[in-house]
Amino acid sequence: MMMTHPMTLFRFWRFPIFAIVLAMAAIGAQKAEAVEGTVTGGRVDPLPIAISPFISGGGAEESGGTIGEVITNNLGRSGYFAPLDPASFIEQIADFGQQPRFADWRQIQAKALVTGQVSAEGGKIRVAFRLWDVNTQQQLAAQQFTTIPKNARRIGHIISDIIYKSLTGIDGYFDTRIVFVAEEGPKSRRVKKLSIMDQDGYNIRALTDGRDLVLTPRFSPTTNEITYMSFGSDTPRVYLMNIDTRQREIVGEFPNMSFSPRFSPDGQRVIMSLQDGGNANIYELDLRSRHLRQLTNVPAINTAPSYSPDGSRVAFESDRGGTQQIYVMNVDGSNQNRISFGNGRYSTPVWSPDGRYIAFTKQGGGKFAIGVMAPDGSGERILTEGYHNEGPTWAPNSRVLMFFRDTQGESGGPQLWSVDITGYNEQRVPIQGFASDPAWSPKLN
Amino acid sequence: MRWSLATSLGIHAAILIAALVVLPNPSPHDVKPMEAIQVDISKIGDMTKKMAMATDAPEKVEKPTSKKAAEQKKADPTAKIAKEEKKAAKEAKAPPPPEKTPEPPKEEKKAEDKPLEADPLKDLIKDTVTDPDAEALALKKAEEKKKAEAKKKADEKKKADEKKKAEEKKKAEAKKLAEEKKKADAKKKKQQKLDVAKLEDLLNSDALLDKENDEKTTTSSEAATDGSPTKGQANLQGDDSELVGTILDGLVSRVKECWTVPPGAREAGIIVRIHFVLNQDGSLDGNPSVENYQADQLFDATARSAVAALIECQAYSFLPADRYDLWRDNTLDFDPRQMFQG
Secondary structure, three states, X not given: OOOXXXXXXXXXXXXXXXXXXXXXXXXXXXXXXXXXXXXXXXXXXOEEEXXXXXXXEOOOHHHHHHHHHHHHHHHHHHOOEEEOOHHHOOOOOOOOOOOOXXXXXXXXXXXXXXXXXXXXXXXXXXXXXXXXXXXXXXXXEEEEEEEOHHHHHHHHHHHHHHHHHHHHOOOOOOOOEEEEEEEEXXXXXXXXXXXXXXXXXXXXXXXXXXXXXXXXXXXXOOOOEEEEEEOOOOOOEEEEEEOOOOOEEEOOOOOOOEEEEEEOOOOOEEEXXXXXXXXXXXXXXXXXXXXXXXXXXXXXXXXXXXXXXXXXXXXXXXXXXXXXXXXXXXXXXXXXXXXXXXXXEEEEEEEOOOOOOEEEEEEEOOEEEEEEEOOOOOOOEEEEEEOOEEEEEEOOOOOEEEEEEOOOOXXXXXXXXXXXXXXXXXXXXXXXXXXXXXXXXXXXX | OHHHHHHHHHHHHHHHHHHHHHOOOOOHHHXXXXXXXXXXXXXXXXXXXXXXXXXXXXXXXXXXXXXXXXXXXXHOOOHHHHHHXXXXXXXXXXXXXXXXXXXXXXXXXXXXXXXXXXXXXXXXXXXXXXXXXXXXXHHHHHHHHHHHHHHHHHHHHHHHHHHHHHHHHHHHHHHHHHHOHHHHOOOHHHHXXXXXXXXXXXXXXXXXXXXXXXXXXXXXXXXXXHOOOOOOOOOOHHHHHHHHHHHHHHHHHHHHHHOEOXXXXXXXXXXXXXXXXXXXXXXXXXXXXXXXXXXXXXXXXXXXXXXXXXXXXXXXXXXXXXXXXXXXEEXXXXXHHHXXXX
């Protein structure tokens, strides 16, 4: 009687099977209850942002207005933001300490909101701002500054950088300067002055008086020094200038022309071309030891050298193959390889601060284009082209390039333009007169 | 003596021979009618199904069952084990209690970090100070968030319980109806305990076999001819996966409209995984949570833009209300890599 009947065993086998089937069904049902998927695209439109007028009083009204205007212009010009018209604002922010009524801002399609206030305190201004995400109702940034009213624009740039970084995750580039060659007068008798301005075209100051022809200014990493070429005496030479003191000095004593200089990433060396008869080769000068090192030795014109951001390599242009092309070499001059192979002539290579790209000027088919390629020459992309575009320079965040664009005709002349790394958002730098050879400074802070 | 022995042997032999010749005849004829019984059983199945399909299927009387089941339970020592197994199965089946790891640390940290991080005028303008209000606001926000999350948890738990109950009920009903008639009493609420003895009976009974057949054939043409889905048996794997696909397409295309992709994210190879729970009216239940947080500014901006898009796009009222179970709990990967235009 106690013996297990074969059928009973079978029944016990069937129970676990039944249980397993039930469990599997349960798992299946549970799986079906969760939606999982991928959003592979979205909008690339500029982000609608509301910049509420900064609350100001007690003599700080002008500063408040300036700061709001600078922020609005900066963000709008970047192409990543669309500042909303203040006339559309439903809520007028009256208390900086209060949370905004987010529903009101959502209603006008704002995705981000900037509020701020400026107050005068004993000859200084106190500026405070907040950045809000309208949808998450989260405060993304808040900061306050105390400074003299003269620095209002600068504060506007700094706040713009904070907003830009908070919303894009990328470093801003608004608190920067541009050194360039300002050109005045008719084409036949053009006066060229070395000049400096804020990146938005304000605060232009001349650094030279225009008696000497100046070309290719470049910033040092410390931002208070520049190097450039000038026809000061008989022979064109490379100079260094301290922007604050305006003191200048010739870089090295060379028998022939020196030109196309650029600082090394550590600011300790200057790389440039030295003329040698009908040829030119690239040399590196240590500014402290004054030691000169030759990097190229080819019977051709080798010029426009630009360091990689880590200082280990140098991109330059050379016509050693018959036409101007871009080459890359190690910083000791070894391993010189051509990287440009498209149709046309390539010149003025500039390594991006993040090391990912080399920007260049490309001439072909009667046009001049500005483009970028990877340091190995792959992935060439033309960002803009036209009658005459030349001399690209990188914003410190590697997202924007500035260059000069010449226009035809007797009354035509060069102007400064910027373009996004994607090739969109071409913007003219709003300055009066002609300008060429821009060089973007590193961030000031 | 010898005579009687011989006679006895002879008679016995005659009887044996007669038995061998006569007895085998009747048995083969009984088999065929059995087949007719099988047909009959399948009709019981049909009835079961019809009852299951009835929207107002009445609750069965439970009393007789419970007595019987109680007796069986006493008699069977494996009942306890079975109960535990069932419990485990139920736990596995219950929707994961939404104890979503709240990743507010990220946001709280952000609110605190920003003023510290953004201090660019330190060198240039000596009077730079951080905004004291920022911290107060951040704290206030954090508190609010905490409260909201606590509420969310409670709600989710409540919902999970309700759902669990509903599922149990649904299942009990299905089984109950399947056994039907004589054996139907053996099931019902006592199903949670899964009496093994009863199960054995059921497994060996034609009724259960018939129920299994019914479950299988619910998706077959037989069910289709009935024209209406079976009550409590609508979770057909194939149909659900199609519906889930449609729901996903709807969600994705809606969210795309609201997602402004930060510029750097397009070429940086960032993917943000966000989990979010929806209420029955299509609104968000609490805040979406980032599942793969990385300490990186670009990731942070991308994640925030994705969360903002989900918030902006609500309510997702276009989703099928009768299949709330399918879109209550969602996870989306925001992947802007294919968007780089260059």
